Amino acid sequence: MSKVAANGGGGGNKDQIPVVVGGSSSSSGGGLRYPSNGKTIYHRPINRSKTTELSQASFAYLFSEMVSYAQRRVTGIQELEKRLNLQGHPIGLKLLDLLLIREPPRSQTRPLNIITLLHFLKNNLWTHLFGRQADKLEKSLNSEVPDQYMIYDNEPLVNAYVSVPREMNSLNCAAFVAGIIEGVCDGACFPATVTAHSVGGKEEGEMWPEKTVFVIAFQPEVLERESLIGKG
Amino acid sequence: MSYYFAIIGTQDNPLFEYEFGTSKQGGDGQPRFTEQARHLNQFILHSSLDIVEEVQWTNGQLYLKVIDKFFNNYISCFMTGSNTKFLLLHQPTAGPASSATGATTTSSSSSSRNSTSVGANPTSPQTEEAIKNFFTEVYENYTKAIMSPFYKVNMEIRSPIFRQRVAAAGRKYL
Numbered sequence: 001m002s003k004v005a006a007n008g009g010g011g012g013n014k015d016q017i018p019v020v021v022g023g024s025s026s027s028s029g030g031g032l033r034y035p036s037n038g039k040t041i042y043h044r045p046i047n048r049s050k051t052t053e054l055s056q057a058s059f060a061y062l063f064s065e066m067v068s069y070a071q072r073r074v075t076g077i078q079e080l081e082k083r084l085n086l087q088g089h090p091i092g093l094k095l096l097d098l099l100l101i102r103e104p105p106r107s108q109t110r111p112l113n114i115i116t117l118l119h120f121l122k123n124n125l126w127t128h129l130f131g132r133q134a135d136k137l138e139k140s141l142n143s144e145v146p147d148q149y150m151i152y153d154n155e156p157l158v159n160a161y162v163s164v165p166r167e168m169n170s171l172n173c174a175a176f177v178a179g180i181i182e183g184v185c186d187g188a189c190f191p192a193t194v195t196a197h198s199v200g201g202k203e204e205g206e207m208w209p210e211k212t213v214f215v216i217a218f219q220p221e222v223l224e225r226e227s228l229i230g231k232g
Numbered sequence: 233m234s235y236y237f238a239i240i241g242t243q244d245n246p247l248f249e250y251e252f253g254t255s256k257q258g259g260d261g262q263p264r265f266t267e268q269a270r271h272l273n274q275f276i277l278h279s280s281l282d283i284v285e286e287v288q289w290t291n292g293q294l295y296l297k298v299i300d301k302f303f304n305n306y307i308s309c310f311m312t313g314s315n316t317k318f319l320l321l322h323q324p325t326a327g328p329a330s331s332a333t334g335a336t337t338t339s340s341s342s343s344s345r346n347s348t349s350v351g352a353n354p355t356s357p358q359t360e361e362a363i364k365n366f367f368t369e370v371y372e373n374y375t376k377a378i379m380s381p382f383y384k385v386n387m388e389i390r391s392p393i394f395r396q397r398v399a400a401a402g403r404k405y406l
Contacts, residue, residue: 041376042393093314093385097375100294100313105368109292110313116292187314187385229289 047102053131060161067162067173077171081196085179092183099124111188114218114226118149121181129180130157147223149216151181154200154208172196174212181214191219234263235406236273236321237398239374241386244281246274247316248389248398255403264325273305277319280307284317294371295364298355306354310367312374314385318367322406324354362405369401 070083100108103124111117122134130153140148156174164171174196182194193216200211233254239247251263251270265273280300287296288311300307310318353359377389 040391040393041379042373042391042397044376046372046376090384094378096313097316097371097378101372101375108294110288110294110311112289112292189315225289 046098056157056160059157063158063173063176064161066176077168080171081175084173084175085182085194088176088179088181089183089186092180092185093187094183095125095128095180096184096187099128111190113229114149114190114222117185117188117190118151118216121184122151125181125184126153129177145217147218147220149218151214151216152199153177153212153214155210156212159210159212172198172212174214178214181216185216185218190222192222193217193219233259233325233406234265234323235402236263236265236270236277237370237402238274238277238319238321239370239389240277240281240317240319242315243386244278245386246388247386248394250395250398250402252399252402252406254406256406261403265323273321276300276302276305277307277321280309280319281317284309284311284319295367297360308360308363308367310364310371312371314378316374318370318374320363320366322354322363366401366405369405370398373397373401 066087067084070087071080074080074083099120100110109116111120118137122137126132126134134151135154136150136152138150138152140146140150142148153174156177158174158176159172162173164173178194178196182192185192185194195215195217197213197215198211199213200206200209235252235254237250237252239249241247251265253259253262253264255261279302283300284296287299287309294311294313296309296311298306299309304323306322306324308320308322310320312318373394374389377383377391377394378385
């Protein structure tokens with residue numbers, strides 16, 4: 001996700017801001033609307049070379065600020081996770097198009113069913129954000145909630161430097177990533193609720209203490225459509 | 233040959249509109265819609281959104297080709313990943329000059345348009361390819377537009393540079 005910030009924050013805003021500055025700066029050619037070197041985001045290539053990555057330290061610093069920003073005036077852990085989720089949501093909506101356009105033309109297809117969407121998340125989204133695929137994809141075996149899907153990440157990048165205090169042990173800051181996933185699902189017309197839960201750290205000497213599961217619960221209309229498409 | 237291009241958001245709300253004419257076969261790139269047809273075009277595009285919703289779940293491609301036809305108006309569609317629609321209304325001028333909309337009678341004067349011109353036959357592979365190239369280029373610029381951190385989904389695209397880019401793509405391919 002560090003790449004996203006770089007791509008979006010680099011210079012994209014310059015031509016999108018409606019001129020609200022009254023008077024001097026808007027009347028001249030320069031000002032807020034046009035950058036001084038004449039280059040807007042439209043002049044930049046949409047593809048990135050494979051090696052452009054940002055440092056994890058700077059991302060961790062930014063992320064810690066995002067968490068403390070979200071933590072202001074919240075009443076509980078649920079609300080904090082909700083806010084982190086909301087911070088990620090618009091990123092997911094935008095990433096969907098960016099990832100599709102970076103695909104080679106032959107495999108540029110919109111996900112039409114849940115399975116292709118989940119594979120898109122596990123492979124494309126994870127590789128873009130974290131440089132590797134997600135660790136596991138599962139369908140809920142619980143017969144009461146048959147339409148839940150799980151994506152496992154053994155050591156989420158966002159939690160690398162997060163230590164959760166004991167009294168908040170149900171908090172998982174990967175709610176931010178859950179928000180991104182939710183954004184992708186919503187954007188692709190698969191409205192869903194995505195939550196992040198820690199599942200590791202229960203026993204001593206475990207291999208992945210930071211293991212996190214992202215539970216994706218699709219809305220009933222998605223499943224209804226899925227059954228209709230399957231028939232046709 | 234005149235074109236009317238619109239980007240439609242996920243709530244069926246218009247995000248961007250642009251009218252232009254062909255630049256191939258000596259065209260001057262100016263649209264030849266009558267005042268009445270210009271208003272009608274918006275209705276035609278809007279009504280074709282129903283068909284888009286039917287087609288989008290049967291075909292996972294981004295480019296859905298010609299999806300709708302209203303008298304002499306053909307509508308090509310391109311779906312982005314995030315469910316934004318690019319719709320292009322094109323109106324071939326070859327053939328009887330009076331379509332039901334009564335539009336484009338002025339452009340019938342130019343004799344250079346023949347059956348080989350892009351768009352004279354709206355469903356030919358050449359035309360489909362040209363429109364696809366146009367859409368692909370717009371898609372790239374659209375993606376750049378939404379990368380702006382100040383852009384939220386379904387916001388109108390007002391950037392003059394985006395408009396220039398769409399115009400350039402229209403000149404290049406259509």
